[in-house]
Amino acid sequence: MCLSWYGPGTCTTPTTTPRKEAVLAILHLKAKPNARRNQLLAAPDGTVTVRLQAPAQDGKANICLLAYLAELFGIAKSSVELLSGHTAPYKKVALHDVSEIDLQTVLQQYNTD
Incomplete structure (x- = not known):
């Protein structure tokens, strides 16, 4: 897969129910600038591609x-x-403060099967 994990996915203590815990995820992707839309x-093979409206000039595509x-x-x-x-x-790209559950949900939602 295209992800590396640093941290636990779920935290359980005797007095609480399991909750989502934020982790650091490293996402390997290919950026394609000058697209019609983001x-x-x-x-399915784990490849992540992000199409971006911004041009690949002066870091505009990276900012986009x-x-x-962050929005996704x-x-x-x-x-x-x-x-x-x-x-x-x-x-x-490093994603801080994102849970493993949220990350998997977003990636499955945009799966190209």
Whole structure:
């Protein structure tokens, strides 16, 4: 799969019910700028492609990518970090404060079967 996990997926204590816990996820994806609309495509083989309206000039596509991912996963823009691929189509993005459940739900929703 295209994800790396750092942290627990579920937290259980004797006095509470299981709850979602935020983790750090590393998402490997391919960005395609100059698209008609912003769109995430998750293939069954684990490949993630993000189409972006912004052009690949002066970091505009990277800014658009981070804002779009924050919106999709329901997290703050400051919780999305571009780790590598600043000038390349293949990118590594860190998603902070996103639960494993939310991440899997979004990726399944945009699965291209």
